[in-house]
Amino acid sequence: MKKRIKCLVAIVICTFLFSLTAYAGGTLMTWEGTGIHNKASVQSFDVSKSTDITISSTIHHNTCYPTQPTLYLTLQKKGLLGYDKYKGFTHKDRGSKTFYTTVEKGTYRMYFVTEGSTCTLDKVDITGSVSY
Numbered sequence: 001m002k003k004r005i006k007c008l009v010a011i012v013i014c015t016f017l018f019s020l021t022a023y024a025g026g027t028l029m030t031w032e033g034t035g036i037h038n039k040a041s042v043q044s045f046d047v048s049k050s051t052d053i054t055i056s057s058t059i060h061h062n063t064c065y066p067t068q069p070t071l072y073l074t075l076q077k078k079g080l081l082g083y084d085k086y087k088g089f090t091h092k093d094r095g096s097k098t099f100y101t102t103v104e105k106g107t108y109r110m111y112f113v114t115e116g117s118t119c120t121l122d123k124v125d126i127t128g129s130v131s132y
Contacts, residue, residue, distance in 0.1 A: 028053065028130045029110075035123040036071075036112050044078070044109040045130060055099040055110075057091050057128040062114070068093045069124050071114050078107040085111075 028045035047053075055073065062069035071091040076083035086108065089099045114124045 026132060028132060030127075030129040031110065032127045033112070034125045036114060036126055037123045038113050039111070040076070040083070041110040041112070044107055046107050047103055047132075048105055050102060050104050051132050052100070052102050054131050055089065055101070055128065056096065056131070057089075057099070057126065058096045059091060059094045059124050059126055061125040062094065062123065069114055071112060071124055071126065073099070073128075074111040074113070075101070075103070076109050076111050077103075078109075083109060083111075 028047075029041065029043040031041050031043065033039065055075070057071065057073055059069055059071055069092075073089045073091060074085050075087045075089070077086040086103070087101055089097075091097045108130075110128075110130070112126065
């Protein structure tokens, strides 16, 4: 009888620890685009409660080279009449950047706007992700 109880307790503990590990992080959405200038993400993501998220962004190439591009990433939340700005982030120059924020329960997407210092219609090739 004691062996069964110990085995049951071990199973419950392992199940609990596995569920914690599974919640510890995951990808909510990703993006990859070429020639991006003024565009909403194709994907969106939902969170069921207040959640800390990480936004990772990489600028690979820009059309107004050698000027340094600026990518404005806007996290938009879905409302009754569409998406509205929730929070904004600025990614200057080529390379990778990481941003951290907290979102409330809801549906979100990213919106991308680019500009170069001498080229108002600078377009960039980008990749990125949102994770928790």
